[in-house]
Amino acid sequence: MTDAYSQLLDATIAHVQGLKTAGVRHLSIAPETLAALIAPVPRRAPVSAARPEPVSAPISMPAKSVPAKSKPVASTLASDTKAVAMDELRSRVLPCMKCPNLASSRTQVVFGVGDIHAPLMFVGEAPGADEDEQGEPFIGKAGQLLTKIIQTMALSRETVYIANILKCRPDTPGQTAGNRKPTPAEMETCKPYLLEQIRIIQPRAIVALGATAIDGLLGKTEGITKLRGKWQEFQGIPLMPTYHPAYLLRNQALSEKRKVWEDMLLVMEKLEMPISEKQRSYFLKP
Template sequence: MSWDPRQLAMLKEIGVLPWEPRDAGPADEGHPQAPAVEAAPAEAPAQPRQAAAPAIPAAPAAARQTPTQEPPQVPPRTTADPASVAPVAVHARRPTGVEQMDWPALREAVAGCQACKLCNGRRNTVFGVGHEQADWMIVGEAPGEQEDLKGEPFVGQAGKLLDNMLRSLALTRSEAPSTHQVFIANVLKCRPPHNRNPEPEEVAQCEPFLQRQVELVQPKIIVAMGRFAVQSLLRTGEPIGRLRGRVHRYHGVPVIVTYHPAYLLRNLPDKAKAWEDLCLAADTAAAASAG
């Protein structure tokens, strides 16, 4: 159907555009053809299907860079250089010349010793207490919590029991003549964490200190109390039960083996055995003094 110019003008005024056949040309240059409404596409001839591009995973947030940032420079992987590895903590060497030290020098060396890891957690070193030329020397194992706090061996309940045992023999750790006052020391001078057993390296580092103490005291008898004291002095792994009742030697000094007071507090029946050991020590010390 064709429209005359007047009809087209009227339709334009009311906003209606006439339908024109698809092949019809424009009405005229003064009235441009209305844009055709985009219809749903007819079924197009099948196109060859292309393989979908593989999905690229998003980079982690930490790795996303803004356009102005330089990408991180990653050094090439090389064989590890021993010099670049973090160094393992190395403890200072034990002071030299311990075998020639007098009492003041030995006390100072023990107080400043950093030869093993026990120095990291101690509050005080536990050097020893008593007469420096006592006839009797008591050797224990290692300081406990109370010993670490006070800086003195055998305190607390175990210390009270030891004092009672010594008092029964007219001995004391307090001020008294050398024949009645003992010297008390431990194998270790620092407390192991949580009162654990001493380790071989720790015993080895402290051994020269104890040996020098024995040389300076020159006791007539040593009473070794507890497994680690016995093993350190006698170089043996034998249990205390097999070593009791005999006289042993440490650098020529008689040694009597007995139980540690802390053990006796947990095993009261063995107190009678400990008394037998002290009687043997008294007889041995008397024989040494007479000879």
């Protein structure tokens, strides 16, 4: 099979698996599409006559971050295939009404933001009031701190991907302010969308921010204090649990900031990013 055909097949399988996870049991298919699907697999043209195969999009990291000898990124979907799959997913998620209480109370669905080719993905809990209003995850005070952490890693919001377990703000009936934790049922209902995002992006590492994200992704409830700083695995992808930035806003101790930063240093090492002496010594006592 050609690379392009394999990529299309992978994207199609991911899409159909996503539909199945979302509860779809039957698909309508046009006769001509069916005919195309059962046609013989196209063969690669002879090398002399072949046009150059399109190369996968480069990972969005600083130029020096991945040495030439490093392993290729896990991402195998072509750039345009990923874009089509993500757009298709977005078009299904934005009008989602699966949680009637959240759909009626939200301003908008907060889908996710960043580079769909990113080697690194941050996963949080759920949108808060600011995110609900602006339609982008992690833009309130905790989000601004996350942005600083990302920048301290010599990355940016544009070179990583940021999403939440829950795409709608948990409703707080009778309250004018404050947030609430998503219920297990809400997380289970919305999680297939995040799984599809991960399948499309195929990051080389995931950072799970806070206990709820870890519970949602790994089903582990043994406590963020025990899990943070220890590599886990999510569907074959290395996953680093760390504190949610909101925790660092509540607890300003240097020691807690250092713990999160040590977790990020481990992530940078995993991604084979260069780390300066200055970066290594952030938040250490003088």
